[in-house]
Amino acid sequence: MRPSLLTSLLIRLGRGLAAGLLLALLALALGLLLSAAATGVGPGASLPPPLARTSAGPRWVPDSATVQVAAGPQYAAGWGWQLLWGRHHRRLWATPVTARVLRLGPGTPGGLRPVQAGGSYQSRTLRLRADDGREFVLRSVDKDARAALPAGWPRRLLGGLMRDQTSAGHPYAAYPAARLAEAAGVLHTNPQLVFVGDEAGLGQFRARYANALYLLEERPDGDQRHAPSLGFAPRVISSSHLRARLGQQPAPSPATARAFLRARLLDLWLGDWSRRPDQWRWAVFPTAQGNTRPEYRPIPRDRDQAFFQLGDGLYPGLISLCVAKYQSLTPALTPRRVAGLRRSARALDLLLLRGLARADFQAEADSLRRRLTDEALAQALQAGPPEVRAQMSADLTPVLRARRAQLPAVAGWFFEQLQADKEPVPEAVWRD
Known part of the structure; x- marks a missing residue:
């Protein structure tokens, strides 16, 4: 019996979709192979050092107090590569900027000395202690996520591409993010761009950390009564400690919850998807006598993924469709984008x-929209290195203005998604 016309059409449609999927997979495989060859990460290729170095050496001023250096000249690419793998923030990465040279060790200003190395799959961090006991953190501007790939052929084949996609991050996002947090009424650190040369003061960390650009900022921990941007807090704790404290109470205070909601709406506006519990610290404030619940105010840190821009290339665009959290900074926000952006912080959101x-969500969105004025935005975007301020302003101002107008809608979607979220939170997310 001959199939009906409708059945024939469905069969043809199915075959067409299967053929299209097969072609897409073949194109992706071909793109990976060609890209791997172009980046020199085929079988047997050696990997670069664990910390990204600038491929073009720094240009020192005569007194050696500052240098001019690009954060990532290796991310510059032609139009063909950008078509496949994204324009991202490559121009910013490749533009030389002026950075202060940081001297370490005894006899230097502040007497900063390294005490502990750290970092995640991408950043490299180095904890510093000053002569007066205060602690700071150096965080590498350039990232390297290849360690997240399995060792062996996956890393050899995909490592160069993984490294190249660092350019989706904004190298100087921490600067305007701190100013915008100030305008929003959210506590924050104060990053400074510095260059660490081949310093003897690095000691045992010299081979791994010399000759690179870093963000230097306060380490928000312990007694911070000297720090206005941290609320002069008598104590700062981690998210795991906060969770343990709240576990002994019926619920967080309304003031604590509202302060965190404001910070989370700021995250969504900035397009910062990397907000897992370890990316937060908490300022602890004693309350009035008789109230057993102290107040906690959030301190977001590590703004490495604010202003993220992934979906402007063929293959990264496909990745962003498949991996919900990789949402690019676009003028239009949607429920799906909000769901992706809130994913890494859902443990704290639920807590x-x-x-x-719902009225609390709308009130905070309205307050945030009033605080983030055009003037505040313009001033914040003048906080980066002088050489890239004009470009940062041109790139980000229209997008952030459009997103600001949508904050009330974003707050509504955020509230609805939070109420519908029944998925259990893995215990592992609370590890510091």
């Missing part, structure tokens, strides 16, 4: 925000 009403 702190479930007790708030």
